[in-house]
Amino acid sequence: MKSQLFTDILQDNFSGSGAILDAVQKQLNSFPPEQSLDIPDILKQLDKLEQTFPHFALLYHFLKTLRHFLSNKNRVQGVALKQFVEQYRKKWENTQQKAAENFLENTTVSGKNILLHSNSSAIRQLFSQMASARLFPEIWQTVSSPVNEGILQAVFLEKLGFRVHLFHEDSISQFVRQIDFALFGADLWWDNYFLNKIGTFPLALFFHHFNKPVYVLAEKRKKIALSEISEKRFQQMIHENPKPAKEILPQTENNIQVHNFYFEIIPSKFVTRFFTEE
Template sequence: MKNFNETVNDIKSIKIQGATNIAKAGLRAATFKTKSLDELSQAIHTLKNARPTEPLLQNSLNILYEKVKDAKKLKSAVSSESKKIVKQIEEAHGKTVRNASKLIKKNFVIFTHCHSSTVTGAILASKSKGIEVINTETRPRYQGRLTAKELSGAGIPTTMIVDSAMADFLPNADIILVGTDAISEEFFVNKVGTFGLSLFAKMYNIPLYVLTNSMKFAEEIEIEYRNSKEIWSKAPKNLSIINPAFDVTPLELVKGIVSEHGVHTPKQFVKMAKKEYGYLFKF
């Protein structure tokens, strides 16, 4: 297991990818900082700030703090509760994968953007249905290559395209499946380019489903902007480069939200998530 600082750096640098993996890594890292409640609190603050647009990480750490703040034996309590939350995340992931795979019909062409372990899980679970996949390379960090490698390596016919070719290839798809880093009452947050994808989906009347752990629900979400050197390491002087990691897509463009609880309309999901995790928003 990596130490605390290594984990924080790996989260910041996107060596650890995907909301589920980031949350699990953050929970394990917190177990290194248990000398006092203050030390744990500071560690949680550092981890949460490593990737601001990750409510699954933030909410899971908030849950951990709530569970252990009155514990007499802090170290053992943090170890025990973090394992329970990791298990909860893993179980939710499995249920969401199963629920999403039911949407994938025989011979479907699936379009996806970026990398989501939940999306790839649902696709892999549907391999026997004779499916095909179109995925984006997802610049500038090329997370789509991970998606393409996983799916093609499993023998699923996969075509990777440049991001700017979305509109040209989307009409070939039967369904769009994307993950999300965060979801609120009015929108969801995913890799930049998702909003444009959702507009094309509406134009071509192709259903877009968002796959998520309900613990990713949040009332306030900060959009992360990354270093411009990811776009152009030796850019000309006097050139301004903006590098948003995510964009915001209105829920009105979403056909359904798939979680551990099933497939719901956005309004149904929001009502359910607020009831389940509303107590966290005081942090």
């Protein structure tokens, strides 16, 4: 096995939790069926994944299930890993689609202007279904600093046939009056809060101030029951390590301390409704 199985994934600052999980599963499927793998080595690399993406509930759920599958074994064959991944994917493959269907059944999108933030596989799934149904609301997509992954989502939506307005989230005051509602994904949610890309909180506050709906699209796997995890693990989920300073300030300045974070906690009281697969 490669000494660094998930190298490219660990360096991915652009993808949401769904895309990261998909990449991990594809990597695990890449082993030859007959190859015998050292499980302690695999577990060490799974730990690195979780340390890098502690706030991605989808990844947490998958890795927890995988660790249980690997328990009480010393080695595992590639074919067994592939079978595990395929069984897991089959069990959960329709959850995003069902959440999207629930959203469309309960929300009017035709003729609407919709705000999107960051880059979410759940949002992409929803808008792919809209395009198939010939529903084309107007999109207001934020750039989503500091790594600007919102641009990737804007390009994806434009290729589906949507008209997209791309702007920096800091300029929301210029456009909020002409936008009908905000739609966010979520990387993690629990009790009365959810965690999402930095910038979601002020956007939600803006829409709350103007009495406009804020919706969140998220699978139930992303909801964490605090009674099922330790306080230490929960704190790891919600407290993020600072990201590279050069993303904000390319050159080093002695008396400037750069604070760069990707995620934040948002109170659910600013959300009009959560949409899941149920």
